[in-house]
Amino acid sequence: MIHEKGYSIPDEYRQILILTLSFAPDSSKSEPSPYTTLRDDSFIFHMWEKPTYQLYSDVWVYNYTNVPEFLAGEESVLKLEEIGPFTFIEERLNLNLTIDKERGVARMRPKTSLHFLPEQSIGHYKDINVTVPNLAVLAISTLLADELGYFANAGAYMSMNAMGSKLFRNMTVEEYLWGYYDPIVKFANTLLPGWIDFAEIGILDRFYADKNSHIEVMLKDKDSRYSIISWDDSPGLKEQGYRDWNTSVPCNRIRGAYEGLMLSPGFSKDRELPIFRKQGCRVYPFSFESEKIGDYGLNEYRFSLQQSAFNRSSRYACACDSQCLPDGFVDIGGCYYGFPIALSKPHFLDVDPAQKANFEGMHPDPEKHSSHLNVEPTYGIPLSLVSNIQANIAVRTSPYNPITKPLNDKIMPLVWLSLYCKSPPPEIIDILRLRFVIAPPLIITVEVLLFLAGFLLGVQGFYRLFKGQRTEVKKRPRSVITILENKTFKAHSEHSKEVASLLAVNDEDLELPDIITTNDGYDSRIERNSN
Structure with a gap:
């Protein structure tokens, strides 16, 4: 059950990735590089060679x-x-x-x-x-x-x-x-x-x-x-x-x-x-x-x-x-x-x-x-x-x-x-419209969706982290009970048969809080059964 905490770790990474994408620089706003694109058989090369x-x-x-x-x-x-x-x-x-x-x-x-x-x-x-x-x-x-x-x-x-x-x-x-x-x-x-x-x-x-x-x-x-x-x-x-x-x-x-x-x-x-x-x-x-x-x-x-x-x-x-x-x-x-x-x-x-x-x-x-x-x-x-x-x-x-x-x-x-x-020329208009008219609202829409998705996944991730920690704290007393019982049974191994019969008692005869808080009641019952 302690492994439930592991489910929140992928969500955190997912959240970081989405936030990184949504706040990453807009590549469409970066400076164009005609020096690297003006090469043989490139679009801009042919536009210079024979302007349309x-x-x-x-x-x-x-x-x-x-x-x-x-x-x-x-x-x-x-x-x-x-x-x-x-x-x-x-x-x-x-x-x-x-x-x-x-x-x-x-x-x-x-x-x-x-x-x-x-x-x-x-x-x-x-x-x-x-x-x-x-x-x-x-x-x-x-x-x-x-x-x-x-x-x-x-x-x-x-x-x-x-x-x-x-x-x-x-x-x-x-x-x-x-x-x-x-x-x-x-x-x-x-x-x-x-x-x-x-x-x-x-x-x-x-x-x-x-x-x-x-x-x-x-x-x-x-x-x-x-x-x-x-x-x-x-x-x-x-x-x-x-x-x-x-x-x-x-x-x-x-x-x-x-x-x-x-x-x-x-x-x-x-x-x-x-x-x-x-x-x-x-x-x-x-x-x-x-x-x-x-x-x-x-x-x-x-x-x-x-x-x-x-x-x-x-x-x-x-x-x-x-x-x-x-x-x-x-x-x-x-x-x-x-x-x-x-x-x-x-x-x-x-x-x-x-x-x-x-x-x-x-x-x-x-x-x-x-x-x-x-x-x-x-x-x-x-x-x-x-x-x-x-x-x-x-x-x-x-x-x-x-x-x-x-x-x-x-x-x-x-x-x-x-x-x-x-x-x-039409091809120039298409490129410029895609870059300056169509792409900006599309990019903004994608960024908003990514941000919302990242936000929701982040909330979910933090919730699972918090819930996992509370679950772990609540289960610690049960572990204490188990350890205590193991020690008690080991200390009185010669009475194992009597203990087995005790485990078969009715619910109204078994006071669980007494077992948890003290061993005196348990010892008295063992002594009574021995007589």
């Missing part, structure tokens, strides 16, 4: 509607209308993706291409004509005016006149975006051999030209995971004057910036988010704007492009000594053969009012033309993106080449582009 995000690019072309009147001096401003959208899907591949585990980096060769979607556009760009600035004439004339002297500029002017080059041309949208022939391009190639490596000039053709670049991305360091280490073996942009890290400035640094494919896990809302796109030829700063629960029940941080990102007051602005652009424009000519390409926000949002006054038809709208990135902060996964940017060309004139004089000191709008992704 549906990234679209809408392009609007500025059509100039009063060119003859303006050039004749009859009207003082140029009138514009936007034609679009012409919708493309952007495909990004990271070729030759390899992981250097020793250094904790990933290497890849990015390849980006656009595919036209006529069914989502206003029409096929082959069938729509526009009147637009002649990129070849404006770009080459301005470049020569900035860099060369009399003979080069005078020669260019005579050649352009002889070839019949004009400031504006009527062409299809396809030609304007992907390349058209102008004899001045061939002239420039002859004048400056090795400088221009293309026969036709087009806006998107130059933006998306394959440069066979290669990049390194950080994996090992938690705070900078997924940030750029180097692009073409350089932590900075040589096109913006980068020489070495010690003499570099934010304008020409790219190390530590993100492309936006993923951010560091646990990205803080207090951090500035530097975004780099090769086409933009510079880092553009985003700052935290708001936090909300999005459409899929996920927590979202919104980072928006800083209002001053294109201003000279931005810490990312490059130093300028001459031919400086006004506020609201970024000179990216260094990345495009020295052509005077300038980026701004669409419809001249937040630009110098003096430039805006040169045109009619610009309708800046902060809601429509701003840029932002929504991310899930725990893993740093992008949820949606809107990036709006406008390409312009800055025109300057040499006294030896007056062909561009009507447009001197004007920044001519060309196109504006909206790059956007409305939602993550």
Whole structure:
């Protein structure tokens, strides 16, 4: 009977186990480890190798509607209308993706291409004509005016006149975006051999030209995971004057910036988010704007492009000594053969009012033309993106080449582009919802059930322990009786027969308390029976 105490010991262990499980750290809240999971044939590896995000690019072309009147001096401003959208899907591949585990980096060769979607556009760009600035004439004339002297500029002017080059041309949208022939391009190639490596000039053709670049991305360091280490073996942009890290400035640094494919896990809302796109030829700063629960029940941080990102007051602005652009424009000519390409926000949002006054038809709208990135902060996964940017060309004139004089000191709008992704791929949504929407209440439910089960088993265990101890105490007098009887019988072994007859007496003749408390009554009966 004493072994009944043993039943409570397994219950105690069971209770400890259940309490341990119910109060154990939630593994779903632990930091993700992309460094260990970004390996061959892993899910995240294939997502980097071939991202399945549906990234679209809408392009609007500025059509100039009063060119003859303006050039004749009859009207003082140029009138514009936007034609679009012409919708493309952007495909990004990271070729030759390899992981250097020793250094904790990933290497890849990015390849980006656009595919036209006529069914989502206003029409096929082959069938729509526009009147637009002649990129070849404006770009080459301005470049020569900035860099060369009399003979080069005078020669260019005579050649352009002889070839019949004009400031504006009527062409299809396809030609304007992907390349058209102008004899001045061939002239420039002859004048400056090795400088221009293309026969036709087009806006998107130059933006998306394959440069066979290669990049390194950080994996090992938690705070900078997924940030750029180097692009073409350089932590900075040589096109913006980068020489070495010690003499570099934010304008020409790219190390530590993100492309936006993923951010560091646990990205803080207090951090500035530097975004780099090769086409933009510079880092553009985003700052935290708001936090909300999005459409899929996920927590979202919104980072928006800083209002001053294109201003000279931005810490990312490059130093300028001459031919400086006004506020609201970024000179990216260094990345495009020295052509005077300038980026701004669409419809001249937040630009110098003096430039805006040169045109009619610009309708800046902060809601429509701003840029932002929504991310899930725990893993740093992008949820949606809107990036709006406008390409312009800055025109300057040499006294030896007056062909561009009507447009001197004007920044001519060309196109504006909206790059956007409305939602993550379904597989990303499923993973995030399982982790952040479905798992937490499920885990809480299991923890509550485990706690209740552990509590009940604990109560039961303590009850059995307590009951077992009381049972043991109560049974000790019976043991004393047994010992006493054994000694008495041993002391009077010669009277065993009489004792046996005593055991057969009636209940009313046997006074059990007397036997327990004293041996006198027992001795007297033995003596009486002997007589």
